[in-house]
Amino acid sequence: MTTPLRIAVLGASGYTGADLVRLALTHPRIEIAALSANAKAGQTMAQVWPHFAAYPSLPKLCKADEIDFTGIDVVFGCLPHAASAELLSQIEGPKIVDLSADFRLKDAATYADWYGNAHPAPQLLPEAVYGLTEFARDTLPTARIAACPGCYPTAALLALLPLVERGLISPDRITINALSGVSGAGRSVKEANLFPEVAEAVHPYGIGKHRHMPEMEQELSSRAGREVIISFTPHLVPMNRGELATIVVDLADDRTAADLRAAFDARYAGEPFVHLLPEGVAPATRMVRGSNHVVLNVFADRVPGRALVIVAIDNLVKGSSGQAIQNMNLMFGLPETMGLEAAPLFP
Ligand SMILES: NC(=O)C1=CN([C@@H]2O[C@H](COP(=O)(O)OP(=O)(O)OC[C@H]3O[C@@H](n4cnc5c(N)ncnc54)[C@H](OP(=O)(O)O)[C@@H]3O)[C@@H](O)[C@H]2O)C=CC1
Numbered sequence: 163m164t165t166p167l168r169i170a171v172l173g174a175s176g177y178t179g180a181d182l183v184r185l186a187l188t189h190p191r192i193e194i195a196a197l198s199a200n201a202k203a204g205q206t207m208a209q210v211w212p213h214f215a216a217y218p219s220l221p222k223l224c225k226a227d228e229i230d231f232t233g234i235d236v237v238f239g240c241l242p243h244a245a246s247a248e249l250l251s252q253i254e255g256p257k258i259v260d261l262s263a264d265f266r267l268k269d270a271a272t273y274a275d276w277y278g279n280a281h282p283a284p285q286l287l288p289e290a291v292y293g294l295t296e297f298a299r300d301t302l303p304t305a306r307i308a309a310c311p312g313c314y315p316t317a318a319l320l321a322l323l324p325l326v327e328r329g330l331i332s333p334d335r336i337t338i339n340a341l342s343g344v345s346g347a348g349r350s351v352k353e354a355n356l357f358p359e360v361a362e363a364v365h366p367y368g369i370g371k372h373r374h375m376p377e378m379e380q381e382l383s384s385r386a387g388r389e390v391i392i393s394f395t396p397h398l399v400p401m402n403r404g405e406l407a408t409i410v411v412d413l414a415d416d417r418t419a420a421d422l423r424a425a426f427d428a429r430y431a432g433e434p435f436v437h438l439l440p441e442g443v444a445p446a447t448r449m450v451r452g453s454n455h456v457v458l459n460v461f462a463d464r465v466p467g468r469a470l471v472i473v474a475i476d477n478l479v480k481g482s483s484g485q486a487i488q489n490m491n492l493m494f495g496l497p498e499t500m501g502l503e504a505a506p507l508f509p
């Protein structure tokens with residue numbers, strides 16, 4: 163019998179932490195050893211979540227500093243940024259898969275500019291691997307810290323990296339319009355996320371300045387070998403989970419939408435989770451809900467020299483907890499898809 167991987171989930175009373183636990187319950191190699199919360203410490207998972215009523219044996223939520231990390235193989239940080247690096251930097255021994263923004267930006271000064279606080283553990287930044295799994299398979303197996311991308315960057319980078327790597331699009335005219343379900347904003351109570359504020363309506367936010375911009379530009383520029391500038395506008399839509407991005411790109415030289423399609427075909431053929439849809443089929447969040455799958459497609463625009471790339475993910479799975487488990491699998495030499503094979507939930 164193989165030894166299980168003992169995991170601790172910090173922030174299990176939040177949306178990403180809960181989805182991590184949901185996925186971990188059916189992962190054949192995971193043993194859930196400890197779960198933390200902040201205000202909800204002391205409660206059971208069944209008390210704080212409706213969907214864990216049938217799992218009374220899950221560990222009780224405790225404060226992170228009450229956890230004995232001896233014998234824990236991996237810690238998942240599902241905490242707000244800053245609190246995450248603060249807590250994770252005190253843990254020695256286990257590997258770390260962080261879902262917050264704290265280890266994504268390579269430069270502590272850029273982090274401070276965009277997040278408004280000094281980085282709590284800049285000494286750890288050099289050892290963190292940016293965990294967009296499909297583009298980090300060579301570095302994740304030896305990494306101690308995986309920095310899982312934000313949900314919007316996961317969608318946008320999967321749609322753009324194969325194109326900028328091959329020089330198929332203009333690197334300074336990329337417009338990303340993205341829609342997110344409300345779970346993307348976390349479970350803590352905020353007036354802006356109350357039902358009457360979000361139902362039957364759509365609104366943009368973070369207009370002109372959103373903290374995912376430097377993250378996207380860092381990764382795109384690094385792969386393009388030159389500076390890539392994006393325009394990005396997120397929108398909040400009245401659904402629980404799911405994210406869809408429509409990206410307008412200017413084609414390089416005499417490239418066509420068919421060239422972009424061929425690039426996706428070449429890059430993602432055989433990928434277990436990233437799927438180029440048949441020509442003309444529009445990606446939709448209902449195609450991936452509850453799963454680690456990503457669907458994307460490319461369309462010619464009416465205007466010559468322009469094309470549209472559309473991508474859909476589930477923000478709580480490929481956009482956070484699913485990708486975190488995909489990264490853990492690679493960090494421990496397990497099959498990348500282990501525990502993530504469930505098909506999307508529909509209707
Ligand atoms: N939601 C999403 O779609 C995505 C989120 N992320 C990132 O993942 C992280 C978690 O997000 P999400 O699950 O949505 O957040 P939630 O607000 O739903 O959950 C936050 C969790 O952290 C705990 N917590 C809050 N403050 C502290 C603190 N100071 N010390 C210790 N624990 C604390 C909360 O405990 P308690 O409930 O007891 O207060 C809760 O368990 C964030 O960094 C977020 O930006 C990344 C990708 C997608």
Ligand SMILES: CC(=O)N[C@@H](CCC(=O)OP(=O)(O)O)C(=O)O
Nearest residue numbers: 261262263312313314342346347
């Ligand atoms: C709908 C909504 O509010 N979404 C969040 C992004 C969620 C995410 O990926 O956040 P991190 O980068 O902190 O991990 C936002 O726009 O801030």
